[in-house]
Amino acid sequence: MNNMSKNSCIIFSDLDGTLLCCDTYSFEGATPALEFLRKKNVPLVFCSSKTKAEIMHYRKKLNNYHPFISENGGAIFIPVGYKGFEVDYTRVEGDYWVIELGTRREVLLKALESVCARTVSKTRGFSDMNAEEVARLTGLPQEEARLALERHYSEPFFIMEGDPGAVLREIENMGLQWTSGGRFLHVIGRSDKGRAVRLLSDIYKNNARDINWITIGCGDSLNDLPMLKAVDKAVLLKNLRGVYDPGVRVPGLLYEENGPAGWGEAVLRLIQQYGPTD
Ligand SMILES: [Mg+2]
Known part of the structure; x- marks a missing residue:
């Protein structure tokens, strides 16, 4: 990083049991953090076991226009023309460039x-x-x-x-x-959330070189482990049984309470720490 580059974060987040409450699927409690991310223009990338159709439903509900990762890293969807990025995609599907990683x-x-x-x-x-x-x-x-x-x-x-x-x-x-x-x-198949997160992080880094990107990952379950290993700052929330998944071990892992409110607190704290500052 040179002195001219400014910091920004990319938040990679699981949905079920992380940003969304594991019982009600509500994101209430995360609203202040979501608004802060929007104001600061911080990409919030959903990275879920959910399908494209489900994630599109939540993107609309949450007013999110960033790329997303479906089915545990099976595919990356990037809105066509997103930030003027150049992307090596597999195919175009409606309004998205699709990078297919998973096994059919x-x-x-x-x-x-x-x-x-x-x-x-x-x-x-x-x-x-x-x-x-x-x-x-x-x-x-x-x-x-x-x-x-x-x-x-x-x-x-x-x-x-x-x-x-x-x-x-x-x-x-x-x-x-x-x-x-x-x-x-x-x-x-051989794809997982980690492979997709690494690939998408590189797309941001290669296309916006003036920014020092810090990647943050939030999850609650074993399927989040590869994602949490692939980011700079990893956050583990308590799972639907109210405990930290014992299978998720990552150096420097940050622990947070469960649900959207815990998610919001962790995200706000990390953004304040790592930027963007303006
Ligand atoms: Mg989950």
Whole structure:
């Protein structure tokens, strides 16, 4: 960094159980921090296990026009023409440049099927459910549960019968990854939140070189670990059981209370510390 460069932050944030309350999906309590970020023009990038359709719903609700990362790092969506950035994208989808990182869901579903056969177990995933069942399991309104079913790069599931350890090991043996977002296990390809966050951070850094970018990550679950490892300042919130996920260990990790109010406090504190100052 030279003396001329000014500091700014990029906030990468999980949604469920982090910016959104794990039971009500409300972001009440985070409003002062959200307004502050908007005033200071700090990019707030949603990085969630949620689908593109769900994240678009929350972007609208939260008045957010920044890039976002869907399905645990399956894809990065950048609004076409965003900040005049030059982006090496995979394709254009409506108003977005898409950088595809994940493994297609059809491949994941086939793999999960053979994992079950090999380990003599039974799983139940979103592909087996309708919106009503997803709504019942997640507490989401049925309209939002329908958006959660529009998946392309991941499959949330739970294990109904069999040895969970064997199922997870077999997923790894097939060259895929599993993670946990609090309520469900997820099977994903070789992509994760960390890979997507690194790539998107580099896009900011390469396109806005006059700014000394400091990356901040906020999450509450194991699926956030790769993201928290990929940022300069990592914040862990208590999970839906009211404890810090014991699987999330990162050097220098900052601990915060749960929910949108805890999120807001952490974000305000870090922005005041790291900028932008004007
Ligand atoms: Mg979460």
